Amino acid sequence: MISSLRGMNDILSDEYKRFTYFIEVATEIAKRYGFHFIETPLLEETALFKRSVGESSDIVGKEMYQFIDKGENDVCLRPEGTAGVVRAFIQKKLDRAGGIHRFFYHGAMFRYERPQKGRLRQFHQFGVESFGEASVYEDANMIMMVGDILKALGIGYRLKLNSLGDNNCMPAYRENLVYFVNKYKDSVCEDCTRRLYTNPIRVLDCKNEKCQDIYKDAPKLINCLCSSCNNDFDILKKILADNNIAYEIDTNLVRGLDYYSKTAFEFVSDNIGSQSAIAGGGRYDRLVEFLDGKATPAVGFAIGIERLMELIVMPTETRIGYYIGALEDEALNLVVKVAHKKRESDVVTIDYKSKNLKNHLKAADKVNAKYCAVIGSNEMQNETIWLKNLEDKTEQVLLLKEF
RNA sequence: GUGAGAUUAGCUCAGCUGGUUAGAGCACUAGUUUGUGGCACUGGGGGUCGCGAGUUCGAAUCUCGUAUCUCACCCCA
Numbered sequence: 001m002i003s004s005l006r007g008m009n010d011i012l013s014d015e016y017k018r019f020t021y022f023i024e025v026a027t028e029i030a031k032r033y034g035f036h037f038i039e040t041p042l043l044e045e046t047a048l049f050k051r052s053v054g055e056s057s058d059i060v061g062k063e064m065y066q067f068i069d070k071g072e073n074d075v076c077l078r079p080e081g082t083a084g085v086v087r088a089f090i091q092k093k094l095d096r097a098g099g100i101h102r103f104f105y106h107g108a109m110f111r112y113e114r115p116q117k118g119r120l121r122q123f124h125q126f127g128v129e130s131f132g133e134a135s136v137y138e139d140a141n142m143i144m145m146v147g148d149i150l151k152a153l154g155i156g157y158r159l160k161l162n163s164l165g166d167n168n169c170m171p172a173y174r175e176n177l178v179y180f181v182n183k184y185k186d187s188v189c190e191d192c193t194r195r196l197y198t199n200p201i202r203v204l205d206c207k208n209e210k211c212q213d214i215y216k217d218a219p220k221l222i223n224c225l226c227s228s229c230n231n232d233f234d235i236l237k238k239i240l241a242d243n244n245i246a247y248e249i250d251t252n253l254v255r256g257l258d259y260y261s262k263t264a265f266e267f268v269s270d271n272i273g274s275q276s277a278i279a280g281g282g283r284y285d286r287l288v289e290f291l292d293g294k295a296t297p298a299v300g301f302a303i304g305i306e307r308l309m310e311l312i313v314m315p316t317e318t319r320i321g322y323y324i325g326a327l328e329d330e331a332l333n334l335v336v337k338v339a340h341k342k343r344e345s346d347v348v349t350i351d352y353k354s355k356n357l358k359n360h361l362k363a364a365d366k367v368n369a370k371y372c373a374v375i376g377s378n379e380m381q382n383e384t385i386w387l388k389n390l391e392d393k394t395e396q397v398l399l400l401k402e403f
Numbered sequence: 404g405u406g407a408g409a410u411u412a413g414c415u416c417a418g419c420u421g422g423u424u425a426g427a428g429c430a431c432u433a434g435u436u437u438g439u440g441g442c443a444c445u446g447g448g449g450g451u452c453g454c455g456a457g458u459u460c461g462a463a464u465c466u467c468g469u470a471u472c473u474c475a476c477c478c479c480a
Contacts, residue, residue, distance in 0.1 A: 006471070058478050062404080080480085109480080114404075117473065118480085125480060191477075207476080257479090266480090273473095277480055304480025327438070361440035376438070390440070 007113070007121030018309050019124075023106055025152050026126045026303070030104040033145050035128050038103040040084035042110075046074040052083040052287055054258030056198040063111040077110035080257065081127045082284070082300055083291075089131055090293035104128040106305070118275035118307040127281075127302035131288070134297035136232040139263040139283055140239040142301050146267055146279050147245055149303070154313030157278065159246065160266045162222065162253035163233040164201075166285070169226040170261065174200055176219045184214050204252040220251045229262055236263060255280065259287040263299065272307060279303040319391055321347030323364035326354040327376030335375055338385065338403065364390060373403070 004010060011019050027037075046066050053060045059079045066076035078084055085103055094101050106126040113119060128145065130138055143159065150157050165173060178200050185193060189208045196203065204215060225233065240247055247265075255264045264282035272278075281301025288296040322342055326335045332354060339348045349367045351360065357374060364372035373387045385403050388395045 003471080063478080111479080113478070115472080116475090119478085123480075127480090255479095274475070275479075280480060302480055307480060357438040358440075360438095363440090365440045372440075374438080378438085386438085388439075393440090395439085 005121070007115035007119075009120060009122070015309065018312050018314065019305065021314060022153065022305055022308060022312060023126065026106070026149050027104070029145060029148050029152060030128055033102070033128075033141060035102040035104040035130075038085055038088065038105050039107070040078075040081075040088050040105065042078055042108060043075050044078055044084055044087070046076045048083050048087055048291070049076065049079060051290060052086065052257075052259055053080060054199075057257060059111060059257070063113055065110045065112055079111045080109055081105055081107070081125055081302055082129060082257075082259070082287075085127075085129045085300075086287055086291055086293070086298070089129075089296075090288060090291055094131065095288055095293040095296050098132070100130070100132040102128070102130045116275060117273055118304070120306055124305040125302045126305055127300060129298060129300035131296050131298045133299070134285070136235050136263065137239065139232075139299050140236055140243075142281060142299055143240065143265055144243060144245065146281075146301055146303065150267065150279075153308065153311070155269065155278075155308060155311045156271070157267045157269055158248060160250040160253050160268060161237075161240075161247045162250055162264045163225055163229055164255070164261050164264050164282070165221055165225050165229050166261050169224055169229055170221075173219065173221050173224045176224065177201070177203070177221075180218050181215075187214060199258070201254045205254050215252075222249065222251050232262060255282055259284040259290065261285055265301070269307075269311060271311060275307060277304070278307045278311075317368065319368050319370035321349070321369055322371045322373055323349045323351070323360070323367055323369035324373045324375075325351040325360040325363065327357065327360075327374055329354045330377070331375040331380055334380065338373075338375070338400065342403070361388070361390075 046064070049060050049064065055061060064076045064079055066074070069075050085105060089095060089101065089103075104127065107124065108122050109125050110122050112121060115121060128142070130142070147157075147159070164170060178196060181188065181192065181196055181200070181203055185196070188203070188211050189206065192203045192206050192208070192211050195206075201221075203211065204218070206212065206215070222233070237247070250266075253264055253266055255266075260282045262283040262285065265280065266277050267279040268276045269278050270276065279301055281299070283297070283299040285297045286295075288294070288298060322339075324335050324339045324342070326332045332352065335350060339350045342348045347369075349364075349369060351363055355363070357376075360374050361372055370391060371387055371389055373385050375385055379385055379397075379400075383400045384397050385400055386395070386397050387403070
């Protein structure tokens, strides 16, 4: 038997119901915020991710499904969604067009990781990207949008907030931090020693207790922000407070992708194990320029759909549509014909075997139909159909042409 | 990539220290006297015990390998 590859799941039945319900809810809310759908390819040039996500990140360094295609192009399956959207934005020359452009997307992402609950090799994200708006109000809108989506799905969360600074204040801070960590470089863990060279900011969210003990006294980025960043961060906090959105400042919150600056946020759930980040995002004002576009401020977020699945509170299912069956074999052809017509407007389940009424009612109940309709010898003779509403238990006999 | 635990019917799980035809509940299916559902009762179908080796007279059970899942690390959504 051939089974699916490791970390790659089929989505069907109940899971599929949840999945599509999530997409419907999230899409509806994104549209309310003025975002439009964008679809980008699953396969992109490898260089796109190297330049955007950053070669120092694990995602690009060791988790990409990368290969040379038949045209000798170095390509890979997308490990995240932002880079492709930014590429499309630039390629369609929207950076030259000016104005504000807001997109949402959803689809499969690929990372060659060791699978766990809430961590798959092929997984799905719902994300939004906003281009051309530098105001921190847009950052707040992003956070509110995620909040709205999670609320609509009945999902509880904690919101973590941080500011990563910009080109004015981040480089100096990074130097400070490296200087600080270097003083303790014999005491910190191996991973942190490595991070010092690859991505120093990442030492901050090291989970090693010994390291955290040391970093308690490390300089905090939030105290080193330049006036512009600091001002924006204050405004953001005020907007969230004004809109009753609870948040916690996490000075150790670092986004894993290199392109983030200023606002960084993460929504976490305490109910799904160690892969607790259910949504994350922030501002990335430098990325468009990085990818050869005209400098354009941008902000976005992504939601990990699989991590949300079991947290979604589904609306109660209601009976829907018709079940149509035959009481005698002779009525089967008529049942099929009637059902075909009814399907122009309704959901219809047909049973291809003739049964007694009792069994048809049972079967109708099983498929959660709202109406059970049957045709027997009486009905055939009178050109009628017998119909029962399974909710209020009322019955009627209709002329076939009126059904 | 590192460490740990699991894998028996469609699902959730029993199966003690190796011993005849591997069980239960749910689900599925058929009936319970002929045109009234969700309940109940009675039958029925369904398992190469993840896969592959080894030990043994004999392996679901012990050993090794392998795959997958789960948990933690790592990483991140």
